[in-house]
Amino acid sequence: MSFDLAFVVLDPLLGFLSQDSFPLDGDSTVDNLKQQVRKRFKVEEVDVSMLDDERDIIETSEDMRQLSWIVIVSRAALLPSSAKLAPIAATQKNERIWLVVVAGGEDKAATLRTSxxxxxxxxxxxxxxxxxxxxxxxxxxxxxxxxxxxxxxxxxxxxxxxxxxxxxxxxxxxxxxxxxxxxxxxxxxxxxxxxxxxxxxxxxxxxxxxxxxxxxxxxxxxxxxxxxxxxxxxxxxxxxxxxxxxxxxxxxxxxxxxxxxxxxxxxxxxxxxxxxxxxxxxxxxxxxxxxxxxxxxxxxxxxxxxxxxxxxxxxxxxxxxxxxxxxxxxxxxxxxxxxxxxxxxxxxxxxxxxxxxxxxxxxxxxxxxxxxxxxxxxxxxxxSTEDMKIAWRMPGTDPHPHLTKVGKYSLIYQARIACDIPSRAIWFASISATGMVDRRCIVKFAPRYDGETHRLLYANEAAPLLYYCDWSDSVGQMVAVYEYVERLEREPEPEEIDKLRLAVAALHKAGRVHGDLRFPNILVTKGKLMIIDYDWAGLEGEVTYPADINLSEECGWHSEVRSFGNIMAQHDDWLVDKLADASPSSFVHSYM
Known part of the structure; x- marks a missing residue:
């Protein structure tokens, strides 16, 4: 048997590095694969794990960056260096990824731990x-x-x-x-x-x-x-x-x-x-x-x-x-x-x-x-012993929200985001459903969240995919779950701002507004800009700014913006026009 074995390489923090292949023959071992990875990525420590859970075996066409590798690897079986790959490969299907390589020997949970x-x-x-x-x-x-x-x-x-x-x-x-x-x-x-x-x-x-x-x-x-x-x-x-x-x-x-x-x-x-x-x-x-x-x-x-x-x-x-x-x-x-x-x-x-x-x-x-x-x-x-069973989470992380099921989806929380802003209730998580490989997502709890505005901008390619948005009686908050999108640290291109302006125009045509289109709520991604945070969004003429809005000059609001004032379409347009002059590193919080 001879074919190229597809696998993925992750960094020590279980972030996706690359999708690769290895020429497999009858004598190939896990150690041979490790040597190739060491040489290519210039690392000493390499672990190879097999995805032996059917739900984790991944089609090669999947977007690997969107998958929740931290959860997938937690279910994988570590392979010894002497193990031969051919007998294992014989049980697997071609065009699917069932091997994961972690390159490096650092603590896999380091960036997710909270002190x-x-x-x-x-x-x-x-x-x-x-x-x-x-x-x-x-x-x-x-x-x-x-x-x-x-x-x-x-x-x-x-x-x-x-x-x-x-x-x-x-x-x-x-x-x-x-x-x-x-x-x-x-x-x-x-x-x-x-x-x-x-x-x-x-x-x-x-x-x-x-x-x-x-x-x-x-x-x-x-x-x-x-x-x-x-x-x-x-x-x-x-x-x-x-x-x-x-x-x-x-x-x-x-x-x-x-x-x-x-x-x-x-x-x-x-x-x-x-x-x-x-x-x-x-x-x-x-x-x-x-x-x-x-x-x-x-x-x-x-x-x-x-x-x-x-x-x-x-x-x-x-x-x-x-x-x-x-x-x-x-x-x-x-x-x-x-x-x-x-x-x-x-x-x-x-x-x-x-x-x-x-x-x-x-x-x-x-x-x-x-x-x-x-x-x-x-x-x-x-x-109750049964109720005290705690959902899996990264070692050392703090307790997580109790809500682990939303609609057809299951959630596994990984780390809270922005702990330095205590009132925020936002988490990195993994989302899964029947027939769906675990993917990275964001879970946000807020008093209000306008899913309609989010979905409309997603339809115009200006927002992440919204998996779920509804009120939860057991939490007493709106729950919004949307796909994780990596923010790139670069200036937005003029054509990207033009595309965003068209999406916002479509939003306004539908009678809706966002309210806070400043740089902290704009993700610079590959080829386009995406808008997040829909806490203030809604129908123009109905939604208003919060009482504790930060009205300092650094925020750059339109001159008409006031506490409890109506959020208007021209306020959104004003902020979009200012994006060309904004810096990704500038972050002034919207609240006092």
């Missing part, structure tokens, strides 16, 4: 003060900075706004849906809520008395989810001697830690009236959560999951519920506004003949019922 979580854990472990000492405003001013590894992404300041917590676990959006349920409260829930409100609105001389009163009624509302202590009994601040206690939480044994201890689902911080520069109990509970997640006993849980939990903050007669996860850093998402536990005389209730007390019992009772049901859901998730 944020490891740095956050190390920084947290280096702190020896309890949460009541770290969660004070005088310290937060210096510590809540983006450059600090253990800064908490809670929106304070605005630059430290993290991605939506619903991206990492569906329990948080499920909680919010339960809050809006119209189902009546049971008589037991009504009575327990009334007792809880009465306890929360009293004044107390001693914090322990307050803790017992509120904690006891809260435990009744949580229906058997027994509170227990996790921190020291009390932590006293020097400034005024005010006692702060993150004193109620609920635990459940996790299957990942059968012998090491509990994994909590809810942490509650109770605090009297705020004074002496002390931060809110929500800050206090968040710092307690960060300390908890960094403990060595929970390393396995943190590496395998995003450690989802609820935070319940009660400050005087005010209540807030938040969701929290630990991914690259601690991310806090407020799930409710600040709710008064003192009856509020709202006009709509008075007009409807409902007493203020009945109204607050109904609202708080339904909210705590939703919390109880959501904590039970989280409890089952932690306890």
């Amino acid at each position: 944020y979580q490891a740095a956050a854990v190390a920084a947290t472990r280096s702190k020896h003060d309890p949460p009541s000492h770290t969660a004070v405003e005088s310290k937060l001013v210096d510590e809540q900075l983006l450059e600090n590894a253990d800064a908490i992404l809670n929106g304070r300041p605005q630059a430290l706004t993290g991605p939506p917590v619903g991206v990492y676990h569906p329990v948080f959006t499920a909680f919010q849906r339960r809050c809006s349920s119209s189902d009546d409260l049971s008589s037991d829930d009504v009575r327990s809520t009334a007792h809880f409100l009465a306890a929360s609105c009293r004044y107390y001389q001693h914090e322990n008395t307050r803790k017992n009163a509120i904690g006891g009624s809260l435990a009744d509302l949580m229906h058997g989810l027994k509170p227990s202590g996790i921190f020291s009994p009390c932590e006293i601040l020097d400034s005024g001697g005010c006692i702060l206690e993150p004193d109620v939480h609920v635990t459940v044994t996790s299957c990942l830690l059968p012998k090491r201890g509990p994994a909590p689902q809810i942490m509650c911080a109770l605090l009297g009236e705020i004074r002496n520069g002390i931060s809110s109990p929500l800050e206090h509970a968040t710092h307690g959560y960060r300390t908890l997640c960094a403990t060595p006993e929970l390393d396995d849980v943190r590496r395998g999951t995003s450690m989802p939990m609820f935070l319940l903050s009660i400050s005087g007669p005010q209540l807030v519920i938040a969701g929290v996860v630990f991914v690259d850093r601690v991310v806090v998402g407020r799930l409710t506004d600040t709710i008064s536990l003192v009856p509020v005389q709202q006009y709509e209730h008075l007009r409807a003949g409902t007493s203020s007390f009945d109204a607050v019992v109904d609202r708080v009772g339904k909210l705590l019922r939703a919390l109880r049901e959501s904590v039970l859901e989280l409890q089952r998730w932690y306890a």
